[in-house]
Amino acid sequence: MEEKIEKHTIAVLVDNEPGVLARVIGLFSGRGYNIESLTVAEVDNAGHLSRITLVTSGTRMIVEQIKAQLDRLVPVHKVHDLTDEGPCVERELALVKVAGTGDRRIEALRLADIFKAQVVDATLTSFVFELTGTTVQVDEFIGLMAQLGLVETSRTGVLAMSKGPTGF
């Protein structure tokens, strides 16, 4: 019995209609699947289409089941397992608020520069950094900021897209 837990990034194209997100989330909670992150926004205004990117984990059988269950929802157009379908780009955006003065403040700014984070708000005692990167990079940055006066974090969760010329 293969019981290895795999992590998969799945993109789902859905009709942008009321209740569609509830259907997806209800499916995960009702059947006991994991959601590590989930993002959703309209991607085609004229076609009323939204794209959900979700990161989930489970055995191979569970992951296949998750995709089949998603695909069975009536408003779902397409389900793509980006992890399975070859190389893909994954990015997260984070806003990170850090408060402090003196050396800690200077160190936070220096690290932000290394991580190519933007300062999107500044006061004499605080910064809000905007950082885009992989989940690991964002984790690392937040880990460092935790020692330098981290106040709060807001993250988008993973967005992903396959590499190469072909589309969804």
Place this chain on the structure above:
Amino acid sequence: MPEQKLTGAQIVIKALKDQGVDVIFGYPGGAVLPIYDALFQQNDLRHVLVRHEQAAVHAAEGYARSTGKVGVVLVTSGPGATNAVTGLLDALCDSIPIVCLSGQVPTHLIGNDAFQEADTTGITRPCTKHNYLVKDVNKLARTLHEAFYVARNGRPGPVVVDLPKDVQFADGIYVPPMEVKHKTYRPQVKPELAKIEEAVELMANAKRPVFYTGGGVVNAGPMAAKLLTQLVKMTGFPITSTLMGLGAFPASEPQWLGMLGMHGTYEANLSMYNCDVMINIGARFDDRVTGKLSEFAPGSKKIHVDIDPSSINKNVAVDVAVVGDCAHALEDMIRIWKAKQKRADQAALKQWWGQIEQWRARNCLNYNRTETVIKPQYALERLREHLKGKDFYITTEVGQHQMWAAQFLPFDQPNRWMTSGGLGTMGYGLPAAIGAQIAHPDAIVVDISGEASFLMNMQEIGTAVQYRAPVKIFILNNKYMGMVRQWQELLHGSRYSESYSEALPDFVKLAEAWGCVGLRAETVAEVDGVIEKMLAVRDKPVIVDICVDPKENCFPMIPGGKAHNEILFGPEDSPADATPEDGMVLV
């Protein structure tokens, strides 16, 4: 032609007619009054007034399952919709096509905790195949047609359309069904030919094959059942079926092994356990069928035909997965079997059948025949004799009587057997019988019932009387919730906690109070006479109280957590080692 403006309520009626609906099962209330008013002003749609909304859905299920059409339900907002929820989930679990229209408070009051307001789409989301809230009258017709499309296509299921009262009053444009095409929902009906070829190859090389078929064959229509029969006869393989699939293959054929699963026959379960190639057509490896998963048909290659890709590899990993409609898959299998001039390994098959005959000779459905008390199995055997050659439909409630009915009543045609398989809803049988009787007014419709299940929806006797539906309620009265008692006996030291049916009514007097016929059999000698009298009544419902052995248990039984080869045959099998501890937690 200028576009015709209709009120929302009129659009509902027109859409239902255009969808070929002739009967609606429903219950009025404030939020659906405009639709009831429109119903009043027409004569094409018949409305059957139930006594509780749950029963409206079960009646529609009985109607749908016995006709192959979509069952239609109409309920009001709030409690009307919440009462329907059990029925909706029942239909979802058993893949029955239902369109349920529910009233809703006017759009401007939604979310205000208005009188009789419920978040119906929210509540029914996990209990339906799909649901809609219609806020714009101009989208109403399209949505209704879509609802029918979704309910009947792919794996069938219930669809709710929630209709705010102001939308029912508003004027809008009607569009006919053919102008509506669904944007996304296109289930795969035709299977991949390569997969079929793979399946046929496996079948032709099988030494110990078995067909394991399910409700999907019934759902795929009478043609699928014919094709299944043809394929089974062509190959010469044995066949068993799930509870939901009974009737798709004629029970009178010698290749029929009986039902499989927890209360299935010895020969069916052992054939599954020992097979080398399993051909699953339209069944879903439900836990009631598989028993202990790690020991389910060990060493077998498995073919699985299902229209729902999410059913494949869900519980049991299979070797050949065929996504598609059962009728199409069966047709392709037959064609390719013939084209490739396949023939089963006759020597191996002969040996296999020899083995199966030995298991059959165990006569696992045998019971302790006696003259002193009516055994429930005996009552059903007598009913079977009296039904021979007649045009009959059987529904059941849930429990021991349901399993005995599945074991002892033979079905030679699909759509004749209606039971709550997936959800196991007590109270299903009576309303389902009414729905089946409305669809088949001249047929004999019998609800095999237990005294406890009957009490759960007995208010529907009123519906049966009102519409002169002469349903027969055949109560195997053992004064216990028999299946609960059986499990308490097996697993909980015979501590019969709350499973005794105290304070039962006199069922004969109850029948008389409703103007029905009430009959009772208390001795073995009375059984035949009572069944004869019951079947002779053609103009009103009959309640039959068969006072059966209160201690009888349903065997064979595979206790929870056990494998197909660990069968209990009767009370002499020790219950102490019946179930391992990890099996105790299973239901």
